Amino acid sequence: MGVGILVEDLNAWYGSNHTLQDINLHIPANHATALIGPSGCGKSTFVRCLNRMHETNPIARATGVVKMGDVDIYREASPVEIRRRVGMVFQRPNPFPTMSIYDNVVSGLKLNGFRNRRILDETVERSLKQAALWEEVKDDLKKKSGASLSGGQQQRMCIARALAVDPEVLLMDEPASALDPVSTSKIEDLIFQLKSQYTIVIVTHNMQQAARVAENTGFFLNGKLVEFDSTHKIFTNPRDKRTEDYITGRFG
Amino acid sequence: MSTQPLSNLPKPIDFQSKSMRRNSSRRTATNFVVSALAVIATLIVLLPLAAILFYLVYKGASSLNLAFFTHIPAPVGEEGGGMANAIVGSGMILLLASLMGIPIGIAAGIYLAEFGQGTFLANAVRFTADVLNGVPSIVMGISIYSLIVMQQKHFSAFAGGVALAIMMIPTVTRTTEEMLATVPHAIREAALGLGVPKWRTVLSVSLRTASPGIITGCMLAFARVAGETAPLLFTAFGNQFWSFKLNEPIAALPLQIYVYAISPYDEWHRLAWAGSLVLIVLIMVSVTLVRIFANRGVLKGGS
Numbered sequence: 001m002g003v004g005i006l007v008e009d010l011n012a013w014y015g016s017n018h019t020l021q022d023i024n025l026h027i028p029a030n031h032a033t034a035l036i037g038p039s040g041c042g043k044s045t046f047v048r049c050l051n052r053m054h055e056t057n058p059i060a061r062a063t064g065v066v067k068m069g070d071v072d073i074y075r076e077a078s079p080v081e082i083r084r085r086v087g088m089v090f091q092r093p094n095p096f097p098t099m100s101i102y103d104n105v106v107s108g109l110k111l112n113g114f115r116n117r118r119i120l121d122e123t124v125e126r127s128l129k130q131a132a133l134w135e136e137v138k139d140d141l142k143k144k145s146g147a148s149l150s151g152g153q154q155q156r157m158c159i160a161r162a163l164a165v166d167p168e169v170l171l172m173d174e175p176a177s178a179l180d181p182v183s184t185s186k187i188e189d190l191i192f193q194l195k196s197q198y199t200i201v202i203v204t205h206n207m208q209q210a211a212r213v214a215e216n217t218g219f220f221l222n223g224k225l226v227e228f229d230s231t232h233k234i235f236t237n238p239r240d241k242r243t244e245d246y247i248t249g250r251f252g
Numbered sequence: 253m254s255t256q257p258l259s260n261l262p263k264p265i266d267f268q269s270k271s272m273r274r275n276s277s278r279r280t281a282t283n284f285v286v287s288a289l290a291v292i293a294t295l296i297v298l299l300p301l302a303a304i305l306f307y308l309v310y311k312g313a314s315s316l317n318l319a320f321f322t323h324i325p326a327p328v329g330e331e332g333g334g335m336a337n338a339i340v341g342s343g344m345i346l347l348l349a350s351l352m353g354i355p356i357g358i359a360a361g362i363y364l365a366e367f368g369q370g371t372f373l374a375n376a377v378r379f380t381a382d383v384l385n386g387v388p389s390i391v392m393g394i395s396i397y398s399l400i401v402m403q404q405k406h407f408s409a410f411a412g413g414v415a416l417a418i419m420m421i422p423t424v425t426r427t428t429e430e431m432l433a434t435v436p437h438a439i440r441e442a443a444l445g446l447g448v449p450k451w452r453t454v455l456s457v458s459l460r461t462a463s464p465g466i467i468t469g470c471m472l473a474f475a476r477v478a479g480e481t482a483p484l485l486f487t488a489f490g491n492q493f494w495s496f497k498l499n500e501p502i503a504a505l506p507l508q509i510y511v512y513a514i515s516p517y518d519e520w521h522r523l524a525w526a527g528s529l530v531l532i533v534l535i536m537v538s539v540t541l542v543r544i545f546a547n548r549g550v551l552k553g554g555s
Contacts, residue, residue: 051445053441053444053445056441056444058369058370080447080448080449081447082447083444083445083446083447084446084447085447087445087446088445090438090441090442090445092438094436094438094439094441094442095442096439096442096443096457096461097439097461098460098461098463107443107446107448108446108447108448111443111446111448111452111453111456111457112446112447112448112452158442161442161446162445162446165446165447
């Protein structure tokens with residue numbers, strides 16, 4: 001089951017570039033939360049701070065508190081522990097090109113030394129079914145490379161890979177932006193089904209997508225969280241003028 | 253927002269106009285000329301290799317027989333004899349060199365690409381590797397002579413292996429670094445995002461993805477030192493008899509070829525040609541075998 005995320009006074013920098021400024025936010029457990037905003041507003045940096053991927057860039061740094069359940073992830077856990085609890089799906093599908101579909105899906109387990117064949121088999125089937133890819137690939141699991149699938153299939157495989165380690169939180173950084181409409185709608189259906197079991201945070205440029213899948217939506221602009229509320233409220237009656245301008249397409 | 257009236261747009265290009273058609277035939281001709289130049293350049297590259305192989309077969313094949321692969325060199329004045337001990341000796345020295353040079357070279361390349369970016373140590377290692385790559389092989393032989401042979405007070409297969417290993421390191425290091433640099437960052441992030449520690453990500457993801465290129469680099473380094481004579485002159489020294497000991501002088505194909513080639517006997521000249529042919533064929537066979545085995549089990553990506 002998912003856990004809630006509490007963010008307090010989060011600031012992040014790339015070199016001297018102050019990309020996130022004083023973010024305060026509570027992301028509820030077992031719901032989907034969408035983050036919208038124009039390019040370069042800090043949405044991606046924000047989700048990368050939630051699993052400490054931000055700090056893998058040598059010039060990046062962050063301050064503030066991020067609590068995942070009861071754990072302060074910057075003070076009470078190592079990045080490796082946190083990333084095992086938080087799955088991440090990236091903008092472009094990034095399968096491991098040398099691995100089969102099977103090995104891609106259980107890579108999180110295998111690379112951490114897990115070798116029990118029966119459990120690996122079960123995990124592959126469960127994760128691929130959750131990611132709605134099982135029927136399409138079940139006959140080629142060990143024959144085909146993960147990179148030989150189509151873009152939409154690769155992305156669903158990457159979602160299966162993230163789910164295979166049984167995370168509590170699933171971060172999705174524009175998971176459908178590189179995909180065609182059919183694949184996009186499959187991914188959206190998936191998010192819809194998964195959000196009862198996982199806390200999902202999805203960055204998107206597509207406002208209809210945010211409206212379709214998320215209960216809550218946050219609007220970022222120039223490194224600040226302008227507004228955070230229920231998706232319905234944000235799209236029908238935003239408090240802030242800038243949010244209204246953005247969702248009505250006056251800029252961005 | 254104001255939109256431009258359509259009449260202000262530039263006139264669309266007429267691809268059927270006379271000038272465009274002339275342009276098109278000119279580009280077709282250019283395409284043909286450049287393609288032809290590329291084919292010619294390829295042939296020029298292949299020509300020396302083919303010529304050398306042909307000449308070696310022509311000069312050496314007639315002296316090849318079973319005895320060449322099973323007998324040690326015959327004493328002066330006797331007919332026959334072979335290079336069995338030199339083939340085995342070369343194999344031992346090269347195995348030793350690869351066992352020392354490849355792991356060290358790959359480890360250094362991993363450091364350069366994955367851990368040391370921008371550090372003083374990394375720049376120093378990279379510079380040293382480039383300089384080492386330019387050190388003449390005879391200098392390498394003399395250095396190892398004074399560092400190992402003089403200390404041990406005798407020539408040895410081990411000293412030969414060390415000399416060749418040091419010559420392999422720069423090529424292996426630099427190709428490992430460059431091949432790791434071509435692994436997309438997104439793939440590393442995928443592994444890190446799954447909670448895989450960095451060391452494991454490097455070994456199981458980056459290195460594995462880059463492995464075809466790294467193997468090529470190792471094979472280049474191997475093929476390069478397999479034919480080296482100068483570094484072995486003062487280290488492995490050569491041996492007219494069987495030796496399987498690492499701390500004794502040992503025969504090697506390039507050394508044997510050298511000794512026979514500068515001798516005054518026609519029979520020995522023919523053996524030198526045969527030895528050269530065997531050396532090249534053995535290098536080609538071992539490189540091909542490694543490639544076949546290394547590519548097993550690695551699934552090819554579709555895109």
